[in-house]
Amino acid sequence: MISLFIDGIICGLQLSLLAVGLTLIFGLGGVLNLAHGQLAVIAGISAAGLIGAGVNVPLAALLGVLIAGASGLVLDRSLMLMAYRYKGEARLLLGLVLTLGVSLAIEGYLNYSFPLVALTISLPILNVTLFGVVVRTTAIVAALIAILTLLSLFLFLKVTSLGKAVRSIVQNELGAELCGIDQASVRTFIFILGSLMAGLAGIAQGLTASLDVRMGMEFTIFALIVATVGGVRSINGTLAAGILLGVVNVFASFYVGTYLTFIILLTTAGLTILLRPRGLLGDWT
């Protein structure tokens, strides 16, 4: 029971890590990036390729994450520019279509070129005992990656001038513009940051289980559910929603079975939205 709960928290941290980038990009750019999960896959598959070529694991993981960040930069500065030319609903819809296309293209390419590549990272020490429960070291490392990243993100948004600019744009785009904030460059920065975090989530997936080229869409769907439950503009809400859904996910898989997990997750999402339509923590960014 306790070990299930710990597994749930760890799974939840990974979900938060994956979804928070989606939330940030939506809050700033007004675009729901349906290729978000593919960025996690790009990081994982690149890392797996590099490990296969003899690069050591930490360096390969780092390079994989950077490749995801670079892909985010390219996406923001190329196709997304088309969407950014419009405002509001038109931008959102065009963004959905464009990123869905990108997602399918990436998945198709990876599936065709590297069908058998998968990332599974194992560590020399297999298990440690935590609060009397045996936990896999890989899961702990994955959880630490998520906690440290989310903590740094939180501090960045709370303390730094650029972080405050990010929050100001989420709250009031016009107000930010009137403060002399260049929204386009902050948006590009956040697109890269969100992609880096998706990349880290991909590496974490390789640590806790295994990541293959077909998982991108599933990641995106998970991220969308978490972001929706959290209130798609609230960063803290996304973190809380990730943990909640992670625990639900693990318990559902264990007691009911994987085939019903998605339905249970969606039901949880539906219920939270009914009870708290502005997101788990409301407007609190």
Added chain:
Amino acid sequence: MIRVEGIDVSYDETAVLRDVSIEVGEGETVAIIGSNGSGKTTLLKAIAGMQRTTEGKIFYDGMRVDGLRTYKIVRLGIVYVPAERELFPLMTVVENLELGAYRNKAWRKLLNVVFTLFPVLKARTKQLAGTLSGGEQQMLAISRGLMARPKVLLLDEPSSGLAPILVDDLYRQLHRLKEEGLTILLAEQQVPIALSLADRAYVLENGRIRLSGKSQDLLEEPEVMRAYLGLA
């Protein structure tokens, strides 16, 4: 300092401003007066880069600024304070002020300037901007604009939504800013108080400049009196 030369602005084919030319000299306070819908806000937005012009030119210190993005115009020193305030409701008073001085590392030193002007904000530094009263929000909006150390302040209806006593208070502080040499361009529906602050004024009617002159002269103009003060 600011020269607007014959600008036209239209929303969906409807002309909102037609052939409008105004000038604001350094250190001057100029008011744009006119009824609701006369185009005052549109004129300020055009200068602030928030509204495209279809004709004419806008110069700032001899440099053409029409067509520049708003954030670039802000960085040049023209800061617009909209009637809607456009604050960051979920951020504290201090955070709002800090963002006003975005990219200025010495922003803390500027806090005292705005706190002397509006002491009420000093008592509310940690409060979220969205929870302030209307008057306090207006003061915060102007203060946030001042944090950018503007050379020209564009004020849109600073009196809107404020109780008369607060309006007087606000204008007393605007007088102080004027005496300190700040260049102010003000759009205002409350004509008497606007003219009491401004050196000169333009009267806007249906998107055209109808009259212009020294505030004192306009106050004696029967047409202005009739239209805006309800006096014969």
